[in-house]
Amino acid sequence: MTTIWKEPDGEKFALGSIEEQAHWQKEYQRILRAVREEADATRPAERIGRDSHTVGMALPRNDALYKVRGKARYAANIPMEGALFCRFARSTEAHARIRGIDISEAKAMPGVRAILTADDIPADQLLIGTLTDDTPVLAKDHVRYSGEPIVAIAAETEEAAEAACLAVEIDYEPLPMILTPEEALAPGAVQLDPDGNVIGDLKLENGDIEAGLRAADVVVEGSFVTEPVDHCFLEPPSGLAFVDPDGVLTVMVCTQYPHYHHKQIARVAGLPMEKVRVVQTVVGGAFGGKMDNTVECAIALLVLKTGRPVRMLYTREEVFTATTKRHAMKIRQKIGATKDGRFTALDVEYLADGGAYRSYSLVVGGRCVIHTGMPYRFPNSRVHYVATFTNYPPSGAMRSFGVVKVAFALESLIDELAGRLGMSPFEIRRINGLVDGDKTSTGQVIHDVGLLKTLEAIEPIYQERRKALAAQPDDGLKRGLGIACLGYGIGYSGIRNPSTARMRVTADGVVTACCGTPDIGTGSDMSLAQIAAQSSGVGLHRVRVVSGDSTKTDDSGPTSASRTTYFSGNAAYICGQDFKRQFEEAVARARGVTAAQVRIEDDRIVIGNERLSFEDACRLISAEIEDICGYGKFDPEIEASILTFKGNPYPTYVYATHLVEVAVDAELGRVDVLRCWAAHDAGTIVNPTGAEGQVDGGVAMGIGQALWEKVERRDGVILNPHYRDYLMAGAKDVPLEIKSIFIQNHDRTGPFGAKGLAEVSLIPIPAAIASALHDAVGIRPKRLPMSTEYLLGLINERARAAAPAAKAAAGDGHD
Template identity: 35%
Template sequence: MTSPAKAAPGRGGVGDSPVRPDGTLKVTGEFAYASDLWTDGMLWGATLRSPHPRARVRALDTAPALARPGVHAVLTHEDVPGRPVFGLDHPDQPVLASDEVRYQGEPVALVAADHPETARRALADIAVEWEVLEPVTDARAVAADPDAHRVQERGGIVRRQPIRVGDVPAAKQAAEVVVSGEFEVGIQDQAFLGPESGLAVPADDGGVDLYVSTQWIHKDVAQIAPCLGLPEDKIRMTMAGVGGAFGGREDLSMQIHAAMLALRTGRPVKMSYNRQESFFGHVHRHPAWMRYEYGASGDGRLLYADVEIVLDGGAYTSSTENVTGNAASLGVGPYEIPNIAIDAVGVYTNNPPCGAMRGFGAVQACFAYESMMDRLAAACGLTPVEVRRRNAVSQGSRMATGQVIDSPAPLAAMLERVDAMPPPPAADASDLRNLPGGVAQTTHGEGVVRGVGYGVGIKNICFSEGFDDYSTARVRLEVIGGEPAALVHTAAAEVGQGLVTLKAQIARTELGVDRVTIAPADNAVGDAGSSSASRQSYMTGGAVKAACEAVRAELLARAARRTGRDDLSVSGGVVVSRAAGAVASVAEILGDDAIEETREYHHRRTTALDPVTGQGDSHTQLALCVHRAVVDVDVELGLVKVVELAAVQDVGKIMNRLSLEGQIHGGTAQGLGLAVMEEIVVSGGVVRNPSFTDYLIPTILDMPPMRLDILEYPDPNAPYGLRGAGEPPTLSSTPAIVAAIRDATGKALTRVPVRPEHIVG
C-alpha cells in the first residue's frame, strides 16, 4: 500500500540533475548572503582582537571609544549577560577575553557604530594594557610533557587515542622489509569566500532574531542561549545565504557578539568580517606531525604499523577530540594490517585555533600513510598501484579499530580502473602557458620532468564514536492552484553543496509530485545536525525520505478509504491502482486539506573507541576515493604544474550527477591546494599571511582538467544506498600530487604544502 512513488526520469527526481533552485538568484546577484543583509536603523558591529598569541589583559579602557560620535556601544567580558564561555564540545572559549588571551586574534571587546569605519576607529580608541607572555607553540613538546605547557585549565592534552591490534614487537622481528618516515602537514584554511557575517535584530519579547551563515543552526543556538542568559526559544535563527563553509562555520564566530550588541543597543546590528579578520575568525585544519614505521613481507604485504600522530588544536577544544579520533581510527587507511600500534594525540597550544575542515583528521593521516605505501612499493620493487592492491581492504575486512567493513569497499577494482585510464598527452611546450609557471616561465621547458602518482583515501561518513546522529524533516503536501505541491522544511545548512536541490529531488520521487518548495532553514523545525562529515545527503536526505514516506502513507490511506482499493501508488500527481489504473488525482484526494508529517532519521548507532585499545565499531559508513595525479615539474626552478587529476570514487548511488561531480572536483581542488600552495604560516604563534595575497588558493590556472569515474556499489544501510561524497576526494588528491612530484624529482618531500625550495633544495 505504500509502494514507492516514481518520479518519471527527467522530472527532477532522484538520479536526475535538475538545476539548483537557488541558481537563478545566485547568477543575478539577488541571492541574499549573510553579508548582504541590511535593515533600517542598522548599526555595524566590530571586534577588537588580541595582537598577541598569549598575554594578560592588565587594563582595558573603553571610555575613549564610547566618546567617539556615532558609537552606540562598547562591550567587554563584563557585559556578557550569561555564561562567559562557549564551545562545540566543551565550553572553554571566552565570549570575550577576561584575564588572558590565548591566541592571536582572540576577541577582547566589541563596538557598535553607525558606519563600519566609525566602528573600526573606535576599536583603535580602546586602550588595552597587555602583559605579553611567552606562547606555547611546540605541539610535540606539549604531547611529551603536557603539565609543563598548560595553556588553559583543561590542560595540555585534548585527547590521546591509542590503537592496539595484535603484537607489534613480535611482528617487528618477522618483517622482511621495514620502511619509516616523518611527515608534516601545515595549517590549511577553509578560505570560504563569503566572510563571517550576519544580522542580529532585537525582538519585543527580549529575545533576538539572528540571520547568519552557519553549518549547524541548532548547535549554534545551544551555544548562544546560555551566553546571552536566554532560553533557547528566544533565539530565533534563520539561515542567511552561505558563501561556502568547509568546516569553518561549524564553530561560532560573530553570532553571540552581534546578539550582545543588538540586545544592548536595541537596534539591529550587522557584523561582517573582512578577509584578514576572517583568517582569525574561524578555526583551521590541524597541523600535524606524524612518525610512521611499516614492516612487511618481501612481497609487500603489510605486517605491522607503528604510528605516532600529534595534532595541534590551538588554545580551545573546538572539535579537536573528534579530529584526533579520526586520525587514530583512520590512521593507516584502507589497508589490512594484522599488527597495529597508533598513538594519536591532540594538544592545546597558543597557535591558531584548529577544528573542522573538510576531511577532518583523515586528511593529515592520509598524506602520511599514502607516502608510506609509496616507500613500501619502492622497497619491495612493486608499482604504487600493486602495493596498494595487495594490501587493500574489501568488504569483510577489519579496520584498525577492529570494525568489520560490512558494505562494499571496492578498492582493488578502483585501483585497477584508475591504472587503466589513458595518460594525458605530453605538454605542448610551444605555448608557455602549458609549462610550470605559465607565462612567468623564463626557460623553454628544458628542466621540465613529468611525474605520475597515486593516492587512496578512506573517510568516515556521518558522526562517529557513539554520537546519536540524526536529522529532522517536515514535509507538507497540499493543493496549490489545483496542483499538488510539497513543502520541505529542515534546519540543514545549504552551504553550496546542493542539498536544496537534493531535498526537492527526494520529495519528487517519494511523493510523485513535480512542484516542490524548500522552506528557509531555521530552528522552527527540529535539529538537522551539521552540514559536515559528508553527512547531509545521508541524514537529511534520509529524514526527507522518511517524512515523505509518512505523507505518502497517509495520502494513500485516504485514497484507499475513498476507493476501497489497497493496491495504490502515486505517480505524476495521480493515485494509481495496480489493477484498475488511475483512480484519482492527488488533488482530489487532498481537497482543501494538507497532510503534514515530521520525521527524525537516525543512522545506525556506533560505539565509542576503547580508550586503551582503540577498538570499536565507531563509524557508520566509510567512503573511498582514488586519485592519479600527473604533474610536470621544472626541477631547476622548483615549479609544479598539475597536468591532470583522475579520480575513481564509489558513491553507492548517484543522486545528482551534476552536483556530485562538483563535489569531487571541488574536494580535489582543496587537496591540490594543500599539496602545493596552501598554508597559514605561523611563527611564535603569530600568523604571517592573513590575506589572499599571501595565503594562496588554487586559481583556474592551477587546476588541471579532471577525469572522473564514479561507481555505484550500494550501501544497504543508507538511504537509496548512497555514500557520502564530499570529503573523500580531499583526502586522496594531496598524496597523489605529492607522489607525482616525487616521481618527477626523486625528492623525499615529507611535508605539505610542497614549496619550490623543497624541490630545488
C-alpha cells in the same frame, strides 16, 4: 525596551513580488526541462519524462537561479533598516594577562551605541565551545592568541565601529608564549588552559605491533610535517541579529550548524530557547570553517543591549587571523610488510597543534586515529595522537578533519614500500585493500566496499598515460604519475548523530520538506529534494526544501563529515515513504476504497483504473490535508568506545583512488599538475552535476594544500593574513582536465544507495602528487605544502648524493 523589527522578506533570496517569483520559477523549470530533454537522449526509456524519478540525473540547482542573478542573501546582503554595525577590538598579544580595559575614549566617539566586554556577561554564561565550553565570547582576563576578541562595539556605521575599536586601550601583562606542541609538552611549560596543555591523548591498538614488525621482511618509516591551512571560504563570517515581531531574538548567520548556535546563544544570552531563533543564511562556502562561534553571540548580546538590529561582517584579515585553521601536524610512521607485499604492521604517532582553544581538536584526533591504516588490512597497528594547546588561533574542523594528512603519510610510505619491493603501486594496494567482510582496525566488519573497483577504474588510465609519457618529446620538464587511495567514514565518529525530515503539503499541491542540515553551498537542498520526490512519488518541481532554521527544522546535526546526503538523505527517504503512505490513505478514505487500491505514481494518483492529478487529489482530501505530516528519522546504530575506539564508529565508508600527472621543472622546483582522474565509490550519485562539482573543487583545494597553502606564523603572529600572501589556487593554477569516475557501488544502507562525497575528493590529492614527484624526479617529499624551495632542496640533495664526489665538490648541484 527592545524595539521590534519586522523580519526581512524572503530570507535566503531576494525573491521579488509574487509575480516575479512565478516568472522566475517558470524560467527555471524551462531550463530544467531543456536539461532533462538533453539527458533523456541517453537514458533508458522507462525513466524518461518521469517527474519524480530524478535520482541520478544531472540537474541544475534551484538556488543557482538566484545566485547567477545576484539575488542570494548572504548575511551581509540582508536589508535591515536601522541596523548597527559590530566590530571586535582584538588582542594584539598572543599570550597575556589583561590588567585593564579602558573604553572611555571609545564610548565618547561619534556613532558608538554600545560597548560590550566580558564583564557584561555573567561568568557562568561567558564560555562557549563545540564539545567543551572553554572559549570565552569575549576574553576576560587572559588572552590566548593574537586576534582573540576582547571588546565588541556596536556603532551606526562600520567605520565608526572600527574607529572606536582602535580607541580601546587594553593594558596587557605579556606571558611566555607556547608556539609549538613540543613547547606545550616540555616540563615546566606555562599552562595555557586550566586543565593543562594537552587537549587530547588518544590511542588505538590492534593486534601485536612488535610481533607485526618482527614478521616484516621490509620496514619503511618516515617523519612528515604539515602546516596550518585556511579554509578560504569566499564569504567572511557574517550575521544579522534583531528581535522579531513575536519578541524572538533572531540571528541570521552563515553557518554549518544553526541548531548549535541556537543552544549557545540562548545560554549566553540567558534566554529560553524558544525566545531565540537561528536562521542559516545562504552560505558562501564553509569547508568546516563555519562550525564555531564567530559573530553570533556578540551580535545577539548587542541587540539585547541596544534594542537595535546589529550586523557584522568579518574582514578578510580577521578571517585569516581569528578563525579556526587546519591543524599543523607532525607524523612519525612505520610500516612493515612481507616480501610478497602483505602489510604486517603500522605504527603511527601524531602530534597536533590545537591552537588556543579546543574547538574540534578531539574530533580531528578521533578521526585521524580511526582512519590510520584505512583503507587497508593491517593485522597489527598502534596509533597515538596527541593534540596540545598553543598560542595561535584555535585549530578546528576542515574538509576531512585531518584525514588528508593521515593519507599523505600513509600513501607516501606505501608508494615507497612498493618501490622497495619492486611492486606496482596498484599491486600493493590490491593485495592489502579492504574488501567486503573485512574488519577495520576498530573491529568493524564492512560491506559494499568499492575500493578495488576504484583501483580497477584507474589502472588502465595509468598504463595508457605511462605509454604517452614515454612517447612525450623532451621539453626539459620531468613528468610523473602518482596514485593514492582512501577510505572515509561518513558522519560523526563513534557517536550517534541522527537526522530527521518532515514533509507536508498544502491544498494547492506544494510539498515542503523540512530538513535540519543546511545547504552550505554544496547543493544538498537539491539532492534532498530529489530524494524526497523520488521516495514519495511526487514531482520534483513541487518539492521545496526548507533547511537550516532552528524554528522550522529539527536539529539534525551539522552539515559536516560528508554526512548530509547519507544521513539527511536517508531521513528524507524515510519521510517520503511515510508521506506517501499517509497521502494514499487519505485519498482512500475520501474515495471509500482501501489504501491498497491507491498509490502515488510519478506525480499522479492512481486509484484502480483512474488517474488523478496531484492537485486534484489534494483538493479531494483538502479537509484532512493538513493532518498529513510525513516524518523520517535516520539514526543508525553507531557504537565505538571513546577510550579504545573499538566498535562500529561509522555506518558506512566511501572509497577512492586518485591519479595525478605532474610536470616538474627540476631547475626551478616548479610543479604543474596537468591532469587528474578521481575514481570514487560514493555509492549512487544523486545529482552528478553537484557531485562532479564537489570533486573538481576538492581536487583544486587538494592541489593548493599540496603545493602552496600555508598560514605563515611567527612568534604568535600570522604573517600572511591575505590572499596576496596566502596562495590560494586561481584559474591558471589548477588543471581543467579533472575527470570524475563514479563507481556507483550501491550502498545497502544509503538513500537509493548513496553515501557521501564532499570531503573525500580532497584527501588523496597531496599524497598522489607526492608520489608523482617521486615518479618524475625521484624525490620523496614529506612536508605540506611542498613548496618550491623545499622541493628544490630535495632535488638538489638527491643530485648531490648521486653525483660523483668531485663533481659535488665543484658545486654542480644540477640534476
